[in-house]
Each structure stands twice: as structure tokens, then as C-alpha cells.
Amino acid sequence: MIRKIVKWFAFKVVYPCAYKIGCLKKQDHKKVIFAEIRHSFLTDSYRLIYDQLKNKPGYKLDVVYLVTNSGGLSYLWRYLKLCFKMGSAGCILCDDTCNLFGAFKLRKGTKLIQTWHSCGAFKKWGECISDLSFGEDISELRKYPAHINYTLCTVSSEECIKHFKAAFGLPEENNCVKAIGVSRTDVFFRPENKEKAFKSFSDNFPKAEIERKKGKKLMLYAPTYRGDADNAYIPEKLDIELMKDKLGDEYLLLIKRHGFVRKDWEIPESCRDFAFDVSNNMKIEELLFISDLCITDYSSLVFEYSLFLRPMYFFAFDLEEFYDYRGFFYDYKEFVPGPIVKTSAELADKIKNSDGFDLNRIKEFQNRFMGACDGHSTRRIVDYITDEYM
Numbered sequence: 001m002i003r004k005i006v007k008w009f010a011f012k013v014v015y016p017c018a019y020k021i022g023c024l025k026k027q028d029h030k031k032v033i034f035a036e037i038r039h040s041f042l043t044d045s046y047r048l049i050y051d052q053l054k055n056k057p058g059y060k061l062d063v064v065y066l067v068t069n070s071g072g073l074s075y076l077w078r079y080l081k082l083c084f085k086m087g088s089a090g091c092i093l094c095d096d097t098c099n100l101f102g103a104f105k106l107r108k109g110t111k112l113i114q115t116w117h118s119c120g121a122f123k124k125w126g127e128c129i130s131d132l133s134f135g136e137d138i139s140e141l142r143k144y145p146a147h148i149n150y151t152l153c154t155v156s157s158e159e160c161i162k163h164f165k166a167a168f169g170l171p172e173e174n175n176c177v178k179a180i181g182v183s184r185t186d187v188f189f190r191p192e193n194k195e196k197a198f199k200s201f202s203d204n205f206p207k208a209e210i211e212r213k214k215g216k217k218l219m220l221y222a223p224t225y226r227g228d229a230d231n232a233y234i235p236e237k238l239d240i241e242l243m244k245d246k247l248g249d250e251y252l253l254l255i256k257r258h259g260f261v262r263k264d265w266e267i268p269e270s271c272r273d274f275a276f277d278v279s280n281n282m283k284i285e286e287l288l289f290i291s292d293l294c295i296t297d298y299s300s301l302v303f304e305y306s307l308f309l310r311p312m313y314f315f316a317f318d319l320e321e322f323y324d325y326r327g328f329f330y331d332y333k334e335f336v337p338g339p340i341v342k343t344s345a346e347l348a349d350k351i352k353n354s355d356g357f358d359l360n361r362i363k364e365f366q367n368r369f370m371g372a373c374d375g376h377s378t379r380r381i382v383d384y385i386t387d388e389y390m
Contacts, residue, residue, distance in 0.1 A: 022087020181377025
């Protein structure tokens, strides 16, 4: 009860007052704040935007980290300091849900940009899951709104706009959600990044690189986590020994755990020349560059991987259970651009026979969900910030 009272007082009284005090300063339209919601480092949602803006004359960039290792109510103090800073800013960027940005009406002329951290629209979130067991109560979401002040929310295609509006609880007439692309996808259109990815693989896994150069292909297995974010665990259903037996002559298996999962994947000793847990050594962007095919389940990385027009296989052994638990915007069986399998044996057979890979289907999927990602998304966002676009 005390925590609820503190929260109400902070969001309804303290933060609005702090913001108004911050607004007493002269507004600087070249002051840009990057608010990192969940990380203590500048993420790829911002990196390219930051790098382009820092070369613009007169722009003052400030990165604010809202997550630290300190516990308790220390976040309240960090929010308070951000309120003071926001008052004189010309533009603020966020990359996830944060209800501080709905706690007060923004000063006229201030831009608030949501550069959402994932592409496409797959699993439901926000107000769309308020009726599920792990979703937040709809009345609580609307008591502390997070999304009402956006002047721009960048999405990867026109198809995604309606889903973002629904998840954010935005009315149909609100036109802040625009398909101008997702900044971080620009890296996939730069050839030098592909070279860096292969070098990273070679440096971190030299023995596997020798096998790759002999002609073996790379399979990326990147499942989403199970459980909740604080207690995420690995869905260890993939039979690595069976995969090696059926595919070891042609492939190597690269396993990438979801970022929420801390426990290493236990690879059988007999398979350590075939399967590699690359989670701590390589970024997912690097792995998308180097992999010849991707195995996943319900991860949004399928959107980025569609840019490469390579085979995707969906190891959805718990589809019915996960669907009921999480909920999707689309019928999963109609949505995914590749074959759905329930067992490791079925998966290995599909890959062995290249069964289910339809290039046209992946191309249609790419156009539908990634149509605005063309390698120039960052430029369009920066142009919006500097009043050179829209």
C-alpha cells in the first residue's frame, strides 16, 4: 500500500512539478536526450541515430540511464533528474515502455520519439494483453499512461501501425505511429558489417571456422525464453545429439540464448565439435549475417532475418501452450514464413531435405512486415529530429 501511495504521489505530483521547473529554462531545440529504459549502455536502438546526430553542428546529446544496480526506490530519483532535463530539451527518445513519459503534458515544440526495440508485430503486448495472467490491469495502464505524448513512433512497415496503436492504447486518429523504418536495421545493409561478423566468428570460434571453410553451413538456433523476464529459462527440447547424427556432415549448430536467460546451454560433450553456445561471444546481428538458416519459435528476430531471404524453420513444440499463454496478433500457422515442426527429428528431416523453404513466401513476409526498412531509416529519423523531414 505504501509503495502504491508513493508511486501515485510521484507520478501525479512530484514528476509534473519537476518537469514544470525544468521548463523554466529556455528551450534548446538542439538538445537531444536518449533515455535508456532497460540497459546501462547505449543500445543499437539508438547507436546509429546518436552517431549521425553528433556530427550535426550545435547538437547537444545526453544519454540518461534509468536502470542501475541500485535497488529500492532509487529509480524515483533518476526519474526526477530526467524530468528536470526534459523541460529544456527539444527532443527526447525512448526505446521501450516507460510511464514517466505520460505523467505530464510536454512543452510545446518538444519531440518525443519512440524507437521501439523490436521490428514487426508478432506477440501481443501492452493493452492487448491486459486480460492475460501476466498482463498489467487495464485501469492501471491508463492511470499511469506511457504512450500518450509521442510525436513519432517508428515502425518497420505499414502493417504494424494498427498493432502498435492497439498495444499503446492510442485512438485511431492519432497519427504518431509511422512506417519510416527501424534505425538498427540499417546495419544489415552495410557490407562491412558482414565482414566484421565473419571475423568475429573466426576470432571466437576458430575450430568451427575451419569447418565452415571446409564447406559446412551454419544453423542458428535462437529460441525465445520461457517463463517471465525475471526468471527466464531455456526451452531445452532440441535434441542436439540427434541433430548431429542427422546433419553433422553438412552443418554446424550455433545456439543463441535470449538475453533474459542467464544459464548456459548444456551441450553434450560428444557434440562440442558440432554445437556451440555463442550467446556470450556474438551479437544476434552478427549471427544473422553469418547463418545459412535460422531455427526459432516465437522470436521477433524472424523479421530481421527475412531481410536476408534465407530459410527459416519454426521449432514450436509447445505451440498450443505458448499461444494460450502469450497470444499473437496473427494465426501462427498462417503467419510464419517457413515450416512448423514439433520434434527434433522432424526438424532435422526438414532441413536435410530443404523441405518447406519458399523464397517467394519469405519475400512476401519481408515486404509485409519490413517494407520500410531499406537501409535509410536512421537518416529519416534524424531528418525528423532536425526538421528536415515530414
